[in-house]
Amino acid sequence: MPINPDYAGREYPPAGPFTVSREEIVAFAEAIGATGVAHHDQAAAQALGYRDVVAPTTFAVRLAQQCEAQLIGDPAAGIDFARVVHGEEAFVHHRPIVAGDVLTGVLHVDRMREAGGSGMVSTRVELADDEGRPVTTVRSTIVVRGEGS
Amino acid sequence: MSVPATDPAALTRTVTVDRARLVAYADASDDQNPIHQDADVARSVGLPDVIAHGMWTMGAALDVVTAYVGGDPARVLSCQTRFTGMVVVPEGETVEVLVVGTVTKKDEEAGTETIAITATCDGEKVLGRCQAVVRV
Numbered sequence: 001m002p003i004n005p006d007y008a009g010r011e012y013p014p015a016g017p018f019t020v021s022r023e024e025i026v027a028f029a030e031a032i033g034a035t036g037v038a039h040h041d042q043a044a045a046q047a048l049g050y051r052d053v054v055a056p057t058t059f060a061v062r063l064a065q066q067c068e069a070q071l072i073g074d075p076a077a078g079i080d081f082a083r084v085v086h087g088e089e090a091f092v093h094h095r096p097i098v099a100g101d102v103l104t105g106v107l108h109v110d111r112m113r114e115a116g117g118s119g120m121v122s123t124r125v126e127l128a129d130d131e132g133r134p135v136t137t138v139r140s141t142i143v144v145r146g147e148g149s
Numbered sequence: 150m151s152v153p154a155t156d157p158a159a160l161t162r163t164v165t166v167d168r169a170r171l172v173a174y175a176d177a178s179d180d181q182n183p184i185h186q187d188a189d190v191a192r193s194v195g196l197p198d199v200i201a202h203g204m205w206t207m208g209a210a211l212d213v214v215t216a217y218v219g220g221d222p223a224r225v226l227s228c229q230t231r232f233t234g235m236v237v238v239p240e241g242e243t244v245e246v247l248v249v250g251t252v253t254k255k256d257e258e259a260g261t262e263t264i265a266i267t268a269t270c271d272g273e274k275v276l277g278r279c280q281a282v283v284r285v
Contacts, residue, residue, distance in 0.1 A: 024177065027173070027176065027177040028174075028177040028178065028208075030173065030177075031170060031173040031174040031176075031177040031178070031205070031208075032174065032205060032208035032209045032212060033164050033165075033170075033209050033212065034208070034212045034215070035212060035215075035216055035220070036212070036215050036216065036220035036221075036222070037220065038220055038221065038222070039222075048220075048221050048223075054222050054223075055222065056208055056211070056212065056215065056222065057208075057211045057212075057214070057215055057222055057225045057228055057281070058204060058207055058208040058211055058228070059208075061178060061204050062177070062178050062179055065178075065179065065180060066179070082194065085232070086203045086204070086232050087231065087232060088229070088230065088231045088232070089203070089204065089207060089229065089230060089232075090227070090228070090229035090230075091227060091228050091229070092226070092227045093222070093223075093225060093226055093227060095223065096222040096223050139229075
């Protein structure tokens with residue numbers, strides 16, 4: 001089944017809230033080999049002016065993908081996950097994510113179209129804190145490979 | 150006011166990845182796609198072997214940028230990449246990814262720099278148009 005272009009322009013209700021723990025920031029930082037001590041050590045983070053450990057620059061993907069599941073997991077959207085490859089990813093940081101943050105994410109489907117036999121799906125997740133202030137904008141493009149590729 | 154330090158030497162690094170690191174990243178990112186852990190599944194969908202998550206590679210590569218700005222993530226304003234190649238991780242092996250960042254643009258009015266990043270594995274580029282904008 002091809003992707004459903006009617007989903008373009010759709011905005012979802014906020015997902016979450018996601019409470020970001022110190023343990024998940026440390027685990028993410030260690031998995032990518034992040035060297036900055038502020039990702040691992042609360043005292044080092046406080047020396048930089050943060051209240052607790054601060055997330056690496058791609059950490060928001062962990063939260064964004066939970067928001068994107070609203071689209072990916074919707075059979076009517078026509079996205080065959082087994083045929084998905086990741087095309088592009090971009091982050092705009094309004095401020096870093098710090099342990100203890102309580103964030104929600106609003107998923108927007110910016111583009112959904114067929115191109116060259118494959119589906120191109122571009123999403124944007126706007127992560128905001130518990131007072132509604134912007135934290136991170138996460139843009140992602142996935143390619144749903146067509147049957148012939 | 151003094152200009153915050155940057156460290157150009159931090160922009161070049163070799164990072165390593167093995168199967169255990171991919172399991173750790175799968176847990177840490179909550180991306181449990183079996184093509185990053187199970188060779189049989191990877192081969193069944195036409196891949197040569199288990200491959201690293203593209204987002205693992207992006208995260209590992211972008212850490213040179215955070216290091217460049219003194220380890221303070223607040224100075225990394227944005228970053229982006231395309232996924233153009235695969236980091237294949239065979240069982241029992243440790244695979245090296247060479248990351249090299251280069252300052253390509255300085256905007257003195259805005260107080261920012263743009264850093265282009267190449268990430269190569271066995272001489273092949275695995276990220277395309279990877280770049281970050283930092284506050285200097």
